[in-house]
Amino acid sequence: MIAVKVSEKSIRRMSHYARCLRMAKIRGEVIITSQQLATTCGISSAAVRRDLSIYGEFGKQGSGYKVDDLLMNIQSILGTTDPPSVIIVGAGSIGRGLMNSGLSGTGGYRYEAIFDSDPAKTGTSCCGKKIRSIDEIPELVKEKKEVIAVIAVSTGSGQRALDMLVDAGCSAILSFTLEPLNAPANVEVRYIEVSTELDVLTHSMRRKERA
Amino acid sequence: MIAVKVSEKSIRRMSHYARCLRMAKIRGEVIITSQQLATTCGISSAAVRRDLSIYGEFGKQGSGYKVDDLLMNIQSILGTTDPPSVIIVGAGSIGRGLMNSGLSGTGGYRYEAIFDSDPAKTGTSCCGKKIRSIDEIPELVKEKKEVIAVIAVSTGSGQRALDMLVDAGCSAILSFTLEPLNAPANVEVRYIEVSTELDVLTHSMRRKERA
Numbered sequence A, B: 001m002i003a004v005k006v007s008e009k010s011i012r013r014m015s016h017y018a019r020c021l022r023m024a025k026i027r028g029e030v031i032i033t034s035q036q037l038a039t040t041c042g043i044s045s046a047a048v049r050r051d052l053s054i055y056g057e058f059g060k061q062g063s064g065y066k067v068d069d070l071l072m073n074i075q076s077i078l079g080t081t082d083p084p085s086v087i088i089v090g091a092g093s094i095g096r097g098l099m100n101s102g103l104s105g106t107g108g109y110r111y112e113a114i115f116d117s118d119p120a121k122t123g124t125s126c127c128g129k130k131i132r133s134i135d136e137i138p139e140l141v142k143e144k145k146e147v148i149a150v151i152a153v154s155t156g157s158g159q160r161a162l163d164m165l166v167d168a169g170c171s172a173i174l175s176f177t178l179e180p181l182n183a184p185a186n187v188e189v190r191y192i193e194v195s196t197e198l199d200v201l202t203h204s205m206r207r208k209e210r211a
Helices: A006-026 A032-040 A045-052 A067-080 A093-101 A134-144 A158-168 A194-210 B010-026 B034-041 B045-054 B067-078 B092-102 B134-144 B157-167 B195-210
Strands: A085-091 A111-116 A149-150 A172-176 A188-191 B085-089 B110-114 B147-151 B171-175 B188-191
Touching: A006 A032, A006 A045, A006 A067, A006 B195, A032 A045, A067 B195, A085 A134, A093 A172, A093 B092, A111 A134, A134 A158, A134 A172, A149 A158, A149 B157, A149 B195, A158 A172, A172 B195, A188 B195, A194 B010, A194 B067, A194 B147, A194 B171, A194 B188, B010 B045, B010 B067, B034 B045, B045 B134, B085 B092, B085 B134, B092 B110, B110 B134, B134 B147, B134 B157, B147 B157, B157 B171
Parallel strands: A085 A111, A085 A149, A149 A172, A172 A188, B085 B110, B085 B147, B147 B171, B171 B188
Antiparallel strands: none
């Protein structure tokens, strides 16, 4: 495999291809065409071929790609062949909702544990897992080595959760809290912000009305 | 106000400014500086001033911005002065989690209703609201006129949910389902994909390890 600097957009498309390939595999399909990948990923087949060609020739012109091989290659590019553990910090509505919806179909990720700081919650059960005290986070991160933490605490507690995770050695964080978090340069933080998505949709809707 | 074509990134920053301003307002602050906005939004103060100057002079050099005025102006730019209703389609873990976490602090959005197709769920309560049958969606969209629908159905049912929403007259959709959706050109669809965010984080983590 050739090492290429890849854009986030390209990584996102790879993630979509991997998801399509997993679904094809479940359906028992052995071969997939760039057209099929394109249709299920909502882009053009030329874009699919261009993306995949960057990483070398996985498919033969006109005969499609072998589902297994392509999935293995894409997972290797993404680094998700053996995906890291995922933990949830915050057993509120969102944390519990995520835990209950699970990560099946996402290529091997799973929610390893859910943590909360509230003694009224710790020890109780969520989706068959005991909600653990945040004091136990360092131990788990040490044990699992590679951990992605999902921060689902209430607004105002995000930075404290992040600091604790960083201290514990966690370097990849997905935050659902509505506040910007300060993290060291070696820690990657991504945000899922429903309210900003709503703002973008509203702005677009109103712009069309005015037009 | 000057009509300017604005990038999505700029709209996202505006959304962040609006959130910071709302928090400042709650704290009783009357004036905010570009530096304060920059710090709480995690960008440079020069970027803040550049963003705001595009829309005309809201602040005076050296004396900061009036919180109320700036918030009003930004909400007007975003089109969120009188935000549309938000409905949730799918009363599973994610739908219920969103409903329970609510939209307070997001500038007037609120979850108006939650719908499901399962007769075992409809009629039961979620966060004080009765879960309604999806058959009632057209009526609500007609009544509210402007509606953003959050699709939180299980994978495989996303397209059917979208088609029904589009038929009902909904033109703005935020989807949590892990599948690409086909929508007419006048309908805006945005996605929240936890698994893709995890892939992006994993890729970044593994790339750093290799470096």
